[in-house]
Amino acid sequence: MPRDRLIPLQAEDISAFAKSLRQQLSAHQEANAALPGHLSLLNMLARAAGHRNIQSLKASQPSTSQAASAVLAPTKSLPPARGPRHPDLSELADRALRQFDPQGRLMRWPSRHQVQRYALWGLWLHFDSRRRYTEPEINEVLNRQHCFGDHCTLRRELVNMKLLARSDGGREYRKLAARPEADLLPLLRELRERSTLGATAD
Incomplete structure (x- = not known):
């Protein structure tokens, strides 16, 4: 089956990503004797990164034209490492x-x-x-x-x-x-x- 395009995956916190993936694999193992299939594993990886499933992850990816525009657009300043990042919140x-x-x-x-x-x-x-x-x-x-x-x-x-x-x-x-x-x-x-x-x- 041909691959239409690459699907980038970004995890905000690698420790939380690993923990979520481990929990999903453990739950799968309890319910099934076999290893998860290709699609099941893709869905687990997507959920560990904060998406509903692999389709949600795909839908969140910008199109080629959007990606090109993002490269040309000025970069936003990063939020501070310490203290509130949202101005209205404690x-x-x-x-x-x-x-x-x-x-x-x-x-x-x-x-x-x-x-x-x-x-x-x-x-x-x-x-x-x-x-x-x-x-x-x-x-x-x-x-x-x-x-x-x-x-x-x-x-x-x-x-x-x-x-x-x-x-x-x-x-x-x-x-x-x-x-x-x-x-x-x-x-x-x-x-x-x-x-x-x-x-x-x-």
Whole structure:
């Protein structure tokens, strides 16, 4: 089968990339005796780099003409290595924002507890307070909104933070009404905007 074009792959954090790929391979190994096929492995690599799948990665690549224009265009200044990179965010909220990709999906599970809490608020946005969810439905929403293959941890932490309520032995979930602190509001606005843009692009 001919290869139409090269597909560049860029990982923001090689350590997070490796961890995500390892988790995906472990999950595949538990479910299948055989090694992942070519397409499955491509999808794993794409997800580890923060994309939904290989098709999403391909779609994100600029065309040849766009790439040529980018070479001619003046380069943007890099964000500072330290301190908030987003002008409207506190340093903690900015750290949380860096865990999300341009489509508003959580790329990695933060190591710092307070950043984890901020990131969970970003996932809370995607649930509807007017409906009840089954556990598979909760997992489906979470899997759309993160890239490292651990919806169980995210679901448990959302319940622990009282952002989701679980009842009937875990058969039913609902979004709880919660009031984010003022520090979180600019972060949630940014994540909502990213998710909207990502949905429009899809």
